[in-house]
Amino acid sequence: MEKTIAAIATPHAVGGIAVIRVSGPDAIAVCDRCFQAVSGRPLSVLSGYHAAYGTVMDGRDPVDEAVALVYRAPKSYTGEDVVEISCHGGIYITQEVLRIILRSGAVPAAAGEFTKRAFLNGRLSLTQAEAVMDLIASQGQQSARAAVTAMQGALYRQISDVKDSLVAVCGHLSAWADYPEEEIPAVGQESLLQTLSAAESTLEKLLRQFDSGRLVRSGIRTVIVGKPNVGKSTLMNLLSGCQKSIVTEIAGTTRDVIEETVQIDGLILNLADTAGMRETEDPVEQAGVALSARKLEQADLVLALFDSSLPFSAEDEQLIGRLEGKKTIAVINKTDLVQRLDERLLPPYFDQIVRISAKQETGVKDLHNAITHLLKISDLDPNAPMLANERQRRAAVTARQYIAEAKDALVSGMTLDAVTISAESAVEALLELTGERVTDAVVDEVFSHFCVGK
Template sequence: MMFDTIAAISTPRGEGGIGIVRISGKEALDILCEIFKPKSSRNVSELKSYTITYGHIYDGDKLIDEVLVSFMKGPRTYTREDIVEINCHGGYIITERVLELVLKKGAKLAEPGEFTRRAFLNGRLDLTQAESVMDIIHGKTEKSISLSLNQLRGDLKEQIGVLKKLLLDVAAHVNVVLDYPEEGIDDPLPKNLRDNLDTVIATTTKLIASYDKGKMIKEGVKTAIVGKPNVGKSSLLNSVLREERAIVTRIAGTTRDTIEEIVNIKGIPLVMIDTAGIRETEDEVENIGVQKSKSLIKNADLVLFVLDASRELDKEDFEIYERIESDKVIGILNKIDIERKIDIKNLTKVKKWIEISALEKIGIEDLEDEIYEYVVSGQVEDSSEKLVITNVRHKSALEKTKKAVENILETIDMGYPMDLIAVDLNEALDSLSEVTGEISNEDLLDHIFSNFCVGK
């Protein structure tokens, strides 16, 4: 229930310096009064808001832990309810015992994301800001966290507000035309209001276009390292990771399954996947790896096509080359420390080649620079200054808004009745409200907040 007092451990389980038990709700201070004895003689019920008090947690007469307690009076809190945070000694046992005691005194164990859900329901955050909290927690790089902080600050919320204001101005005019036909307003939409619709289309188009790059920065660029056996794929992975992650031998077919590792390249998380060498093989296990490699060529965000510069191209190289899409590949000529025998003039599908020696660590920084340029490519170079969407839910709602506004312009140009404009206007406004959570259903909220950790 919304008005239950909830509690959870808000720090990771396990050994550590501090463990925090968080309580939120109207009974938070009353529960604290039953279990906490300050070192000073002050009354717990009279604790000042936004102060920290030293004392001990007791279960009856039994000492549980020495703690620091902070009390924050609603509504100026994260959930806009009274909040108590008990700072215990970290460890597997102590925080669990304190939480059990709090629950015994009447609190309910919080569901995943329930603190943030209450912040949303109580108007502390809109839905975009609530989602950004989870993105910050799961952020893999500074750049992805920067995008999430922009959203937490309210940048997307503010932009949605601007778009809604433009559409509401149009809606006001349309309602006057429909409600007061005796006024004889001939122009269905004056130029300044048509400009409003053009602005909405331009802005939503820009935001929608930012999604692919934003998703890469948030979730990582799925990067498949492909090539025939023994061209140096595993050595390349090890060189980029700066550690011996993959087994490297002279024996063809050493890598039989995919190996995934995340590496940070200039703030961009790269999910690098070392694949099995693609070739015809009678080995059942290796063949499964080969089929995975072929699938990854199609589904990866970026393909690193590795060739051995010390060997001439052969049938296996060309078979892999034919599977590659030209808009998402970087060609890599490995083993440049050995005499060059390769001729790539016919491989025109690959626009960019980087020469490296994975064994000697030559050219690795050039490759990293090229990968970075591929990802940002003029769209999100400075994520701290540009509004970028990273959530498919936002993208879908903005696409519906854009389509509805395009329908409005088509309705006007075709001279159709104004009633149709009103229908599409409502669709556009409702879609924008879905982004911020002003219009939402219980199933959507359950899905979003279930992905949070308990205690946040």
């Protein structure tokens, strides 16, 4: 018997509502354990395509208001019994609701599992949308779906151009090697290098676009650092005040990172406030420190908070030492008080300095400008071809790597068979990017990166 699976079906981002999909023989029973309809009737009495309004309950505690929509097998996306719970769209509310559903008897859906079940239950004759697998290959998310169009358009053409230029070179090299007696002119080192460099720079550009594009789509991973009482929560609150949708703040019991998603003028910041960043013997705190360090490592942006009213301390210095090489904005708080901080002591690798006053609610606009400037988001050309997802990005990175290898081989004086092999591998990576060739890795990759809710 199949297990009952659950996952968040909407994109992992701030939105008006989020949908959690539960599918499998126990889907309705599972949801009855954690959803209380206002009408008092359990979901199990509802027929297909009927909805109930009510509350998601964590034991006796209400967590969120929600609507539960019941689908009866086989008339559902997967062909199984399905309940879709629409709750409020904050990332942490949604995840909390999912956690409650999992505690109520569902298991997390594996990547692509809803689609897989739909297919195996004969619910998808893939003719519906050319082939569902083509859809899967583009990761199914709303954002990626827009990218399908991009794929047929600008991006596809750009990749094709790079690919064609490399294929042409490889073809020439192969002909030259395979027909040594046919007077085929050798490929000139100069023109070969030129083709490779042109291909490389096109890919570089695509990858840069992708990085800024990702920040826009899924938010900027932002870490706030600062010594205790410097005003991190003030900053949090200040930022939170600017956004429209519900935001919750969950202080984990086992971790020392507070997370929150906020929007400032359309910029999504995935904020993490790292508490303990100091040396400690306490194992619990150590785990927190490790987590903070990891967060810091993954961050796109660091907001380093300083108290304007206090002089520069050893603790500040220690903190600053960890930030070298990160994109950092120094945020000077409490600028309404008497200035005691010597800003000249801030290191030169801090990219921007922004002054805020929580009390006077000033500086938010400056912070926004600093972020867009620092992350070059303002340079983002929405009409330029864009890699749609991580799978595509990785293919482009692989292709670029092989091109670099080919150039290396050429410049260092390796024989041209080695150059050809590297160039061909780049072509193969580009073909993978456009979905024209499949290897096991691509398939695995596609499935594991497929938005699990779709």
